[in-house]
Amino acid sequence: MASEFDDIRALREQFIRAVYDIRHSHAGMAMAPDIKPRMSLDPTGVDDDNRFVDVAQYYEQLGFIRRVADGYGVVSITARGIQYVEGDLQQQQSSGNVTYKVQNAYGSIFGTQQHAEMSNVSFDFNTVEAELDEVEEEIERRGGRDAAELRQLIAEVRTLHQNGELLDKGRLARFLGVIQRNGWVAGPVAGTLLSIVTGA
Secondary structure: OHHHHHHHHHHHHHHHHHHHHHHHHOOOEEEHHHHHHHOOOOOOOHHHHHHHHHHHHHHHHHOOEEEEEOOOOEEEEOHHHHHHHHOHHHHHHHHOOOOOOOOOOOOOOOOOOOOOOOOOOOOOHHHHHHHHHHHHHHHHHHOHHHHHHHHHHHHHHHHHHHHOOOOOOOOOHHHHHHHHHOHHHHHHHHHHHHHHHOOO
């Protein structure tokens, strides 16, 4: 297991350093076909594409990169990302307080600890519905050309939740592409599906 985590950390480091290096010759931007080889990923492989998107989402959530176009096909590094690569950010973080900005985080654990335990995680109907309402509002702001398909996804997830239907294998498979291109929608969808599985 430790080796798996080491591999993920190494992949993340390769990604952010590639974005940092490539931006110099591409007007501040880096493109996936240029980044993936630096991560030893196959530019055309579906599994490698999923790994690439996971890493990109991780750094986007940290505020180290921004999506420019085509999902994560073109990204740019932020000032915070540059500070991280150049080693300035770690020094600042170690000497100051950490601030977490959270809207909804069902049973999440916050802090700098390496080990944590969760118990009594629960969802309620109103919370899930409110989360889906927020996602629909976000689609209007960020959905772009994927907005119609994202609305279909949320309508399908909402129907599953409201009717308490079992999630058949492959039922949401047609939405895989739009979820990969819009990683911000994955958390709320996963939370709703978890609430269905747990009977909340």
